Amino acid sequence: MPTVSVKRDLLFRALGRTYTDEEFDELCFEFGLELDEITSEKEIISKEQGNEKAEGASDVVLYKIDVPANRYDLLCLEGLVRGLQVFKERIKAPVYKRVTPNGEIQKLIITEETARMRPYAVAAVLRNIKFTRDRFGSFVELQEKLHQNICRKRALVAIGTHDLDTLSGPFTYTAKRPSDIKFKPLNKTKEYTACELMNIYKTDNHLKHYLHIIENKPLFPVIYDSNGVVLSMPPIINGNHSKITVNTRNVFIECTGTDFTKAKIVLDVIVTMFSEYCENPFMVEAAEVVFPNGKSYIFPELAYRKEIVRADLINKKVGIRETPENIAKLLTRMHLKSEVIGDGNQIEIEIPPTRADVIHACDIVEDAAIAYGYNNIQMALPKTYTIANQFPLNKLTELLRYDMAAAGFTEALTFALCSQEDIADKLGLDISATKAVHISNPKTAEFQVARTTLLPGLLKTIAANRKMPLPLKLFEISDIVVKDSSRGKNKSPFSPAESILL
């Protein structure tokens, strides 16, 4: 589960009230979040690097909140607050709009070269935004969280945010030979070529993990403005020229990568979360992206989707008996604005761009249940009448186990994974004769193969217990794994093994 770290007091101020830790924990439980840890920057540094390094660090109380992996709209303080406020019916869900600018629309042109590498790009503008230190921190942190989660560590999508006032469009997203790319990257004082940067960042603890995405490619992606200023070299680093600061008023956002759907979702999340701070709140300025084949798209999509679900379906699936109006209210509290339509039994639900996780009616059913309160649902027993059967292999195993113990043997439980040596060399066999199954990329030798016999495990158990008084009489009845070429599948035949030591 992704974790979001927010300053407690900032959170309470935005929520309009304070909570005790227990009350907030309850609220999280209800909503499907988890208050994982209450800490502070000082405590974190203290734990990781010792008390000395923590001197002077902030005491401000931080809440670490675990968020469901599919809720990108809860990955920052702004989203959490909005979600909770709508849940508690203290505010109405905002309506996000894409607006065409009065002047020229910002354009991002994708060239053919990038089409072969990271072909997709989306873009948008946050116009007249007002940052504070906290908002700015949150903005940067959200990008990092998205990078780690939906963007799969920048492999699928990379986000770049730029001070539009330092640039001049139209922008070009192209790919060039590393030696031909030269710019001053973020927070550095001189210009470097892309080759030099790849070397420099090899020792950067943060960026070294992303180098592999483009490292061995003949061309590197790069975004220029009309004056040749480098905005960024995705997915590695932005240019320093267009660096955003607390004072930035107009932000140009670009997301590039290999997954179009995810790029669109990511862009939608960023702009919906932070357009709150624009002069016209929740209005996002459109940008145009032109693909090599000439097709152009306007972003952000900010699509609202409508779905119609029968009220009695929701009641039936959850196990409650609410009126359609009540159900509509429940769903509205979950950021799914709903109203009763048609014959009074249908509910029309509007799914906002922040809820890309809602892809089927069952997602809507869950939200209705959450708003109703899981613990308010009445429990019932299914009337499913069935005759139970045991799996014959397991039934026999249970019978044998008892008789083995009655015969004086002690049951062992050993690992199914072991080293090649364990099932071959140490038993005087050649590994190819064992028909063993091999694991790819084992971390240690202990995870090389799946056991073809129970003997090594039992012998290791005896070895680990050699100080025990003799006799040691062990047994194990469990699966082994052997390749079965006739079916092209693997099977684990029944194989008991015993060991006696006098």
Added chain:
Amino acid sequence: MADGPVAEVLLRQLAAADGGLDSAELAAKLGVEHQALVGAVKSLQALGEIIEAELRSTKRWELTAEGEEIAREGSHEARVFRSIPPEGLAQSELMRLPSGKVGFSKAMSNKWIRVDKSAADGPRVFRVVDSVEDEVQRRLQLVQGGQAEKLGEKERSELRKRKLLTEVTLKTYWVSKGSAFSTSISKQETELSPEMISSGSWRDRPFKPYNFLAHGVLPDSGHLHPLLKVRTQFRQIFLEMGFTEMPTDNFIESSFWNFDALFQPQQHPARDQHDTFFLRDPAEALQLPMDYVHRVKRTHSQGGYGSQGYKYNWKLEEARKNLLRTHTTSASARALYRLAQKKPFTPAKYFSIDRVFRNETLDATHLAEFHQIEGVVADHGLTLGHLMGVLREFFTKLGITQLRFKPAYNPYTEPSMEVFSYHQGLRKWVEVGNSGIFRPEMLLPMGLPENVSVIAWGLSLERPTMIKYGINNIRELVGHKVNLQMVYDSPLCRLDAEPGPPRTQGTA
């Protein structure tokens, strides 16, 4: 042994002695092994107040084997010195002598010899003084003679550093007369025979008292492993609730059944090398039900069955990748698919308890292999309320009655719930399981009718076992490093019994 010859002699010596005797001295005087004397002392002690024995510990300096050799032959450096004739000796030759290497450097630092490096045929060693005093040998001989105290502290530790001396601790007993001292000890009877009874002689014989504190001989027995005892109980619970056991005798699974059939997208982080064990050989699953595979592909990439889908490029090669199953839900998927092929639909209840594999970071509560418990109910019109009802019955059989449910997220269930129960000891709510209703995107491509719901839940086997048996580190429970004594001692598994008072050590 209290009536053995050594004990008798000891008693007589004690009678004659004034005050007490030292066991080591006495052993030497009598010419018996010290240990034999100690044995006699101990057995006499067991008889009561016949003797008193005070344990004393004395330290003594003794020569090591090398030390003894030097005391005999002289120190290495002295021997080196003696082997150099007036005209000197080639260093190479010197080094070949038995004491050469060790003695040479010592003799040099004592300034007994010198080396002329410029000599014609190689470096040559010459005497510096005419004669030397072999201090080391003298000192060692002092110790040998029992006069170690004549040496200074510094001298002794120097010799110890050279491994020529060791300090030996000797435990001896100071034996003196006890309050019930007597030189004659009568043998105590250990058995009552019919003759003693009929003759009445039992009245005059001393009997050895019973030792009720002795541990006794444990009966020979076999033992079942605690984790598997718990597994047996869970199997019973499911069977009592009418659940049929699913076949799970395949550790190896294809990505298709482990992930794709469960509507888990191909770019999901759980499908990483970091979390899943993929196979090198055999790398791919060759047999998959292709028409079903196509329906799954369509649902993932384009949607359908009322779903928007994930809208990405679904790849067959990815689905073919073999792996060690990461959950037993893949077995549930297979069982539900088989159920869906049987027309008309009949409701079913399934369960499984078996091993799964995760390639995650290992710590005190996580191993790469563990066991999952899973229950599934497929029927018409099942609701979240039914899921909660089944969970209540299930957990009641585990002795857990206070339950709370929390919204959660799983790729293949929606709604999903985490199940919490109140832990009296920790005084807080702890998670005891995960549950949900399978998504239509998973069930409908299988061919299950639209109004059939499938509810499911799962938990790990290790966690309740560790709680029940008070084990903190999972390595003490699973794997070959388990302490067999723990397996020998682990009690019956009674999942629904009230927790009793803490067990004391040594109660039978």
